[in-house]
Amino acid sequence: MVKFTSQHDILDERLLSGERGGRRMKRLGSTQVYLLAMVFIELTGMLIAEAWMIRAFLLLLVLTGGYTVWRIEVVRLEQKWDSKREQQEQDAHHKLIAVVNRLRHDWMNDTQILFGYIQMKKFDNLRPYMEKIKMTMQQESNLSKLxxxxxxxxxxxxxxxxxxxxxxxxxxxxxxxxxxxxxxxxxxxxxxxxxxxxxxxxxxxxxxxxxxxxxxxxxxxxxxxxxxxxxxxxxxxxxxxxxxxxxxxxxxxxxxxxxxxxxxxxxxxxxxxxx
Missing domain, CATH: 3.30.565.30 (Sporulation initiation phosphotransferase B (SpoOB), C-terminal domain)
Structure with missing residues (x-):
């Protein structure tokens, strides 16, 4: 069975997706601040520590923390761009649906007019209107090939x-x-x-x-x-x-x-x- 999704469902899904993305960004930001604070503390410890082993250990912690901060920033940017791309795709889909609905509306109008001429037996009006539809279709075809x-x-x-x-x-x-x-x-x-x-x-x-x-x-x-x-x-x-x-x-x-x-x-x- 095919499940149809309403526009309200799509909107709710996009809002939930945006909220989840925002929470992920906030968590990453908090973690990043925490790690930067640790790096600062470790650098301070290196300045006051005297034993070379302690300094080496603190240096290792600094490098590890710096790499972690860099990776978190990379992940944050990737998620930001992914969210932006998803939003652009959703906007493109909605524009496409709007265009198709407009074309369908125009086709239905033409069909109803033709049926009206047939029901009222105004057959003399059919040929000119069919020519008009033909010219419109040719225009649309030429437009799509620009x-x-x-x-x-x-x-x-x-x-x-x-x-x-x-x-x-x-x-x-x-x-x-x-x-x-x-x-x-x-x-x-x-x-x-x-x-x-x-x-x-x-x-x-x-x-x-x-x-x-x-x-x-x-x-x-x-x-x-x-x-x-x-x-x-x-x-x-x-x-x-x-x-x-x-x-x-x-x-x-x-x-x-x-x-x-x-x-x-x-x-x-x-x-x-x-x-």
Whole structure:
């Protein structure tokens, strides 16, 4: 029989694991202080002891205590990194589950709409909607082949993470951004930075939301990142922030074009290829 674990069980397990790890760290810290005190006492004894045998014995104790302190510190650091890695893995698992749930929700919506057309015998609407689903699936396929796993994961997870801002990535054909002659991580960093910049200067009322469309244009001498935001925003603040963050002398990218309109902003970044 398969046993399903609820989110509350997972949370309780993580809390208990964190408490156990904290107790282990505290015990190691107390032991370390105790051993350091012993080493200090033994060193003091060596200074006042006269017999060479006593000094040799105290020296042996000092070396043994020092090695023990070093080993305890190594174990403490290993446990710290293990705990951090486990936390990162748990976070990655929860993000993956959230993305899958979002995709499942979208698929269910499409399925219900198709069934609705069939039940109401609106067969003329079936073909256009099937074409729409086909195009969406092709977009998702192209998105998954961009060649930068961490960037793909960010784009997918943003759909789940943001409640007021939708990020649409337009990938009309297959492309591998990871094979372009650009600095590693530059594309992802600039996209994250631009999305965060726009998100910080939106001006939503309750119930409102906005949309960022992102398009990749691979040209002969570089890559163009074309952002189009649609929704309410603080124009003066966003314009100032974009100029401060992206209008620089960095040769790896440049602010290609900007366009400010009521309820819409267009921003393009150029990333020249290495020569």
């Amino acid at each position: 060649g930068i796993p961490s960037f793909i994961a960010y784009l997918l997870h943003f759909r789940v993470q943001s409640k007021t801002l939708e990020l649409n990535v337009e990938v009309e054909q297959e492309m591998n951004l990871g094979q372009l002659p650009l600095q590693d991580g530059l594309i992802e960093r600039l996209v994250r930075q631009m999305v965060a910049c726009i998100e910080a200067h939106t001006a939503f009322d309750e119930g409102e939301c906005g949309t960022i469309s992102l398009e990749f244009d691979v040209q002969e001498d570089g890559l163009l990142l074309d952002f189009v935001y649609q929704g309410p925003y603080n124009r003066e603040q966003l314009e100032q922030s974009v100029n401060e963050q992206f209008e620089s002398k960095d040769s790896r990218y440049s602010l290609e074009d900007v366009e400010w309109q009521e309820g819409e902003a267009g921003i393009a970044l150029r990333l020249p290829f290495h020569t």
